[in-house]
Amino acid sequence: MTMEANVLPAHLKTDLADGVFAAGCPSRTVLDHITSKWGVLILVALSEGEHRWSELRRRADGISEKMLAQTLKTLERDGLVLRKPQPVIPPHVDYSLTDRGYELTALLVPLVTWAYNNADDILNGRP
Amino acid sequence: MTMEANVLPAHLKTDLADGVFAAGCPSRTVLDHITSKWGVLILVALSEGEHRWSELRRRADGISEKMLAQTLKTLERDGLVLRKPQPVIPPHVDYSLTDRGYELTALLVPLVTWAYNNADDILNGRP
DNA sequence: CAGGATCCACCATGATACTG
DNA sequence: CAGTATCATGGTGGATCCTG
Numbered sequence: 001m002t003m004e005a006n007v008l009p010a011h012l013k014t015d016l017a018d019g020v021f022a023a024g025c026p027s028r029t030v031l032d033h034i035t036s037k038w039g040v041l042i043l044v045a046l047s048e049g050e051h052r053w054s055e056l057r058r059r060a061d062g063i064s065e066k067m068l069a070q071t072l073k074t075l076e077r078d079g080l081v082l083r084k085p086q087p088v089i090p091p092h093v094d095y096s097l098t099d100r101g102y103e104l105t106a107l108l109v110p111l112v113t114w115a116y117n118n119a120d121d122i123l124n125g126r127p
Numbered sequence: 128m129t130m131e132a133n134v135l136p137a138h139l140k141t142d143l144a145d146g147v148f149a150a151g152c153p154s155r156t157v158l159d160h161i162t163s164k165w166g167v168l169i170l171v172a173l174s175e176g177e178h179r180w181s182e183l184r185r186r187a188d189g190i191s192e193k194m195l196a197q198t199l200k201t202l203e204r205d206g207l208v209l210r211k212p213q214p215v216i217p218p219h220v221d222y223s224l225t226d227r228g229y230e231l232t233a234l235l236v237p238l239v240t241w242a243y244n245n246a247d248d249i250l251n252g253r254p
Numbered sequence: 255c256a257g258g259a260t261c262c263a264c265c266a267t268g269a270t271a272c273t274g
Numbered sequence: 275c276a277g278t279a280t281c282a283t284g285g286t287g288g289a290t291c292c293t294g
Contacts, residue, residue, distance in 0.1 A: 066287070067287060067288080
């Protein structure tokens with residue numbers, strides 16, 4: 001019996017243009033943003049609802065203020081995250097997902113969940 | 128009308144333990160591997176079927192030999208990619224997905240597809 | 255409270271050359 | 275063909291201090 005193992009079925013492939021493999025493809029830049037170390041965590045955190053700066057800082061354990069600012073700015077410029085300054089005393093800023101950001105996290109959360117569930121087996125060489 | 132916008136429904140959240148946000152969580156390491164710049168492309172390429180070293184080198188446009196070797200080694204150690212040296216003349220090596228790698232690409236390919244389809248809008252500030 | 259600015263260190267990455 | 279070895283570098287990311 002001849003069969004090629006572990007090849008994605010056609011219906012999953014059709015949407016994936018060859019372009020993603022090209023060096024100059026814009027998707028590379030976008031992928032860099034959304035799969036960045038902290039980008040993933042921030043997006044997943046926001047998928048649970050609106051968060052303040054200080055909440056995100058605590059939630060994404062280990063992130064520096066610099067990287068939080070940089071990550072949020074990139075995601076905001078990409079139209080994935082919405083920044084809402086609240087002019088109250090004391091002032092704060094709320095971050096949430098845009099529609100496009102929400103669409104993205106629907107794909108991202110399962111990936112992170114999978115990584116979480118498989119991490120121990122993977123890192124310990126278990127099948 | 129009060130409603131919280133763009134929050135994932137409960138059934139998608141339940142599986143996602145708070146642990147992923149912890150600095151020491153093993154999933155961070157795994158995420159680093161599978162969301163790395165070249166890791167993503169190699170996994171997606173292999174989701175289309177078995178590839179040789181030289182094929183992967185050409186497919187992942189712009190990758191250096193060093194990065195290809197490093198990426199493949201990491202993915203192999205993680206049990207996501209299978210390495211099969213072919214003792215023929217001239218010799219070559221086939222790379223393919225393990226069952227676990229296949230499971231992963233089922234989640235990864237939609238993400239890459241999304242990035243590809245949205246890249247232009249995102250980078251040009253279109254809604 | 256939410257950042258901006260600056261300095262610095264290191265590691266990931268790339269180029270090149272060589273080998274089993 | 276499929277890598278490994280070595281070296282150079284620059285960009286990512288952290289620490290610290292400062293501000294609206």
